[in-house]
Amino acid sequence: MTPRVRQYHGRVNTSHLTRRQLLAHAAAVGVVSLVGQRGEAHAIGPRAPAAASGTLKIGGDLLVNRMGFGAMRLTGPGIWGEPKDAAEARRVLRRAVELGVNFIDTADAYGPEVSERLIKEALHPYPPGLVIATKGGTVRPQASQWVQDGRPEHLREACEASLKRLKLERIDLYQLHRIDPKVPVADSLGELARLQQQGKIRHIGLSQVSVDELATGRSIVPIVSVQNRYNVADRASADVLSVCERERLAFIPWAPIARGSADSLEGGAGHAIEAVARAHGVSVLQAALAWLLAKSPVMLPIPGTSSVTADCRRAGGAWLARTGRKRIYPDQPEKLVAQSCIAAFERLQCLWRVDSSRSCGPAARRGTDDQNRSITAPA
Secondary structure (H helix, E strand, O other), rough: OOOOOOOOOOOOOOOEOOOOHHHHHHHHHHHOOOOEEEOOOOOOOOOOOOHHHHHEOOOOEEEOOOOOEHHHHHOOOEEEEOOOOOOHHHHHHHHHHHOOEEEOOOOOOOOOOOOHHHHHHHHHHOOOOOOEEEEEOEEEOOOOOOOOOHHHHHHHHHHHHHHHHHOOOOOOEEOOOOOOOEEEHHHHHHHHHHHHHOOOEEEEEEEEOOHHHHHHHHHHHHOOOEEOEEEEOOOOOOOHHHHHHHHHOOEEOOOOOOOOOOOOOOOOOOOHHEEEEHHOOHHHHHHHHHHHHHHOOOOOOOOOOOOOOHHHHHHHOOOOEEOOOEOOOOOOHHHHHHHHHHHHHHHHHOOOOHHHHHHHHHHHHOOOOOOOEEEEOOO
C-alpha cells in the first residue's frame, strides 16, 4: 500500500489560510528565498527561517521543512560541467542548511554528476535529518541533450553511482527522472523496487508525469512524491497536484518561480502577482513562493541558486535566486526582507485571490484585523 503523508506540522488548509499562517509563510519566504533539505530528526531549531514554511512528512517518516533547495543551478552554464566558482557553490549549500533547509533535490544528470559531488563535498558528514533526494533515468551525451534511459540495468548502475558520489548507504528519495517511452514502466519501476528491497533506496518518487502515469506507477510500486513543473504562470499539472493532495503525496514543483526578474515574469504571466509585489514592497520571487506554499499543504518548493552575494554574507544570509538565465537579488538585508514581507502580507489579506476578478483594494481588506479571518486560496 502506498505510504501516506499523514502528518502536517504548521498545517495549511488547502482552501483557507488564517492570518497567523499567512504571516508565518510570509516570514519564511522573506528570509529564505531558496532552501533545502532535512528529514526525521531536526538538528535545526523551530525558529530556523525555513521552519516558518511549515513541515510535511514524505512517505510517512521523512519530516521536512516545506521550503527545499534545488541543486541543479550549482553546476556550469546549461547545467553542464563544473561551476565557475565551486567554493561559492559549496557555500550556498552550507548556508541553505544553516537557514533550516533540510530537503535538497538533485539528479545525476546535473553536470552530469557535478551537483551530487558538490553536495557531498559541502555537507558530508551530513547533519542529522538532512534528506537528499536525487534522480536517475536521464543521460547527457552532450550539453544540449537530455535523453531518457529507463532500462533496469542503467537505473541500477545510476543509483549505485549516486550512492557513491553522495557517500550515502541509502538514498532517502530516489526519483525516476522521466518515464522512458522505449522501456515498459513496470521494468523501470520494478528495478527501483528491487533496489528499495535491498536497502539502497528508502522511498521512490516520479518526475514529470501525468495523472494516468502516476496511477500506473502507483499500481507497480509505492510512490511517495511527484516532481512536476508548476508555478503561478504554469499550472498544467494542476490535475496531478490534486491527486497528490488527495492521496497525501508530496508535490515538488520544479521551476517554482517561473522565469523573469525580481519585478516581473516573462510574457506578462502572473501579472496579478507582480502587481501585488510592487504595491506592497516585496519581490515577485517572494510573492510567487508564498503563493505556492498557500496553494497546497503537500507543496514542497525547491528554488535554487548558484551564489550568495557579498551583501548576503554581510547581512547574515540574504539570498539571491536564479530563474532561467537571470538572477533575483533581494535588495534588503535578511531581517529587513522578512519584516517587509510580513508587513506587506498584513496589509494584503486577499493575496491568494490574485487570480480572480475580486479587488484587493481597501474594501476587500475590510475586517482583516480579525486574527482568525481566513483567506481563500485560488482554485
